[in-house]
Amino acid sequence: MNLELPGLGGGWRVCTPGGIVPAGEPIPLASAHGRGGIFRVGDMVLRPYRRGGFLRHVNERTYRSHLRFAAEHAVHRGLWDSGFPTVEPLGYAWRPCAMGVEGVLITRLADGQVWPGRWDLSAERASAIRDGVASLCDWGLWSPDLNATNIILPPEGGALFLDWDRAAFVPADTDLWTRYRNRLHRSLRKLGAPKEAYAIMEAERHP
CATH class of the missing domain: 1.10.510 (Transferase(Phosphotransferase); domain 1)
Incomplete structure (x- = not known):
């Protein structure tokens, strides 16, 4: 199903428990990496995947498949469930982009x-x-x-x-x-x- 993500447009396939889809006014958050593009929506954070280093000048956001996003979420979920100190992982989203896909990591907002x-x-x-x-x-x-x-x-x-x-x-x-x-x-x-x-x-x- 193609869905809209606040601040990021439509065409997303959202993979979250219970099919929760972030909704509301997107508020830009300052990125510690200086690349921006991160949004707060209610008590959720949407962080688009962006390449760093030299690759960001060649291909900043396109990946071969959504499996990379799924793998990160699986590791993150395992850490959270084990009681490791991290933010709560809520899921990920992806959509076709050029010759591959682009993705978004969805987490719970944490003060700090x-x-x-x-x-x-x-x-x-x-x-x-x-x-x-x-x-x-x-x-x-x-x-x-x-x-x-x-x-x-x-x-x-x-x-x-x-x-x-x-x-x-x-x-x-x-x-x-x-x-x-x-x-x-x-x-x-x-x-x-x-x-x-x-x-x-x-x-x-x-x-």
């Missing part, structure tokens, strides 16, 4: 500030970030898009982790802690973070 907007973290916040990464390591889940802008600091404390596109399970002997530390440090360098931010991910995994 992205980590780069608040470098002066308390010990509790720092521990929440380390604990989240440690859990991903324990599960053997590698998320290549995990960076500082994908970590939200809710007003009540803790940390929420976002963006599970291309996340996949890896062999048990993979040193994921080092991978995640290097990935986060790379994003911190790009953001010009203070040296205190690097201490969040210690040289060795904490107990």
